[in-house]
Amino acid sequence: MLELQHVSKIYRIGAFGRKTLRAVDDVSFDIADGEVVSLIGESGSGKTTIGKMILRLIGISEGKILFDGQDISLLKGASLKEYYRYVQGVFQDPFSSYNPIFKADRIFSLVKEEFYPSTSASEWKEKVEGALRAVGLNPPDVLNKYPHQLSGGQLQRFLIARALLLDVKFLVADEIISMLDASTRVDVLNLIGDLKARGLSVLFITHDLALGYYIGDKAVIMYKGRVVEMGSTEKVYHDTLHPYTKMLMAAVPRLDEKWEEVEIRLKEQVGDGTLGCPYYGRCPVAEDRCRVETPPLHRKDEDHWVACWKYYDEKDG
Numbered sequence: 639m640l641e642l643q644h645v646s647k648i649y650r651i652g653a654f655g656r657k658t659l660r661a662v663d664d665v666s667f668d669i670a671d672g673e674v675v676s677l678i679g680e681s682g683s684g685k686t687t688i689g690k691m692i693l694r695l696i697g698i699s700e701g702k703i704l705f706d707g708q709d710i711s712l713l714k715g716a717s718l719k720e721y722y723r724y725v726q727g728v729f730q731d732p733f734s735s736y737n738p739i740f741k742a743d744r745i746f747s748l749v750k751e752e753f754y755p756s757t758s759a760s761e762w763k764e765k766v767e768g769a770l771r772a773v774g775l776n777p778p779d780v781l782n783k784y785p786h787q788l789s790g791g792q793l794q795r796f797l798i799a800r801a802l803l804l805d806v807k808f809l810v811a812d813e814i815i816s817m818l819d820a821s822t823r824v825d826v827l828n829l830i831g832d833l834k835a836r837g838l839s840v841l842f843i844t845h846d847l848a849l850g851y852y853i854g855d856k857a858v859i860m861y862k863g864r865v866v867e868m869g870s871t872e873k874v875y876h877d878t879l880h881p882y883t884k885m886l887m888a889a890v891p892r893l894d895e896k897w898e899e900v901e902i903r904l905k906e907q908v909g910d911g912t913l914g915c916p917y918y919g920r921c922p923v924a925e926d927r928c929r930v931e932t933p934p935l936h937r938k939d940e941d942h943w944v945a946c947w948k949y950y951d952e953k954d955g
């Protein structure tokens with residue numbers, strides 16, 4: 639359904655834009671129909687930038703993103719509008735997607751105006767109510783309210799309901815549950831599971847390894863703009879190869895460990911890592927080669943890829 643081919647995003651930074659930053663660097667992966675892919679990495683690893691490129695909110699510097707085989711950067715006018723019917727995003731802060739002076743359900747009337755102008759008011763009302771029920775909301779409780787009268791979880795579900803009205807096939811869900819409280823988080827997470835059961839594909843962006851496991855069929859682990867490990871969730875989590883993924887696994891809070899102990903371990907590993915392997919400065923098993931040569935992402939097993947010299951065999955090519 640959606641495929642990233644050697645995608646990079648290069649920003650000009652610093653005074654007069656003289657320096658460049660490869661926020662996303664040569665990233666390739668694909669998401670099949672009805673598949674949930676968790677895109678995992680710490681802050682600044684390039685996850686949101688990938689989501690924004692898929693949603694055409696920012697341009698792609700290098701490489702291509704294909705949706706059903708079509709290069710999305712070539713879409714214009716009617717074909718771009720058609721793309722947005724199928725590909726939608728939901729973001730971390732649900733409040734920022736609403737204009738506080740309008741009622742929250744205005745997001746549905748905008749969809750009607752734009753995509754379904756000829757649908758009758760009564761038929762549209764039924765569609766909206768159906769979509770709200772599909773995301774676990776009771777229409778009379780939530781319609782005709784201003785954003786501040788609804789909770790973060792309800793607003794988040796509104797956005798997902800809006801996506802359902804658009805016949806969405808692919809959803810970019812960027813940290814959608816990090817601002818929700820624990821019980822609402824589980825509900826919204828399970829909702830993603832329901833969407834998958836309806837055949838939707840989801841790119842689930844998170845910095846939380848446990849959430850990525852809970853929801854994902856596949857996991858893509860990013861570090862400083864590059865994919866360091868990816869594959870089926872089972873392989874990445876149970877047969878972890880990359881030292882960065884291993885460190886993330888070890889850093890998942892455990893009930894028998896105090897936060898201070900974890901923090902010390904993380905700080906000791908912080909380094910530069912601008913040359914060669916992006917993880918060189920923090921890697922406990924780095925070799926000389928890692929300092930100067932960037933390891934390619936190579937296939938280690940069915941459904942399992944890693945970018946680490948430690949696992950590289952010349953025959954992997």
Ligand SMILES: Nc1ncnc2c1ncn2[C@@H]1O[C@H](COP(=O)(O)OP(=O)(O)OP(=O)(O)O)[C@@H](O)[C@H]1O
Pocket residue numbers: 649650651659661679680681682683684685686687688845
């Ligand atoms: N418009 C921009 N101009 C320059 N640099 C940018 C811009 N947008 C993002 N960046 C940089 O690109 C890198 C990747 O940012 P991105 O937001 O994609 O990371 P992230 O993994 O989503 O992090 P977070 O979880 O904190 O949102 C960061 O170093 C960020 O500072």
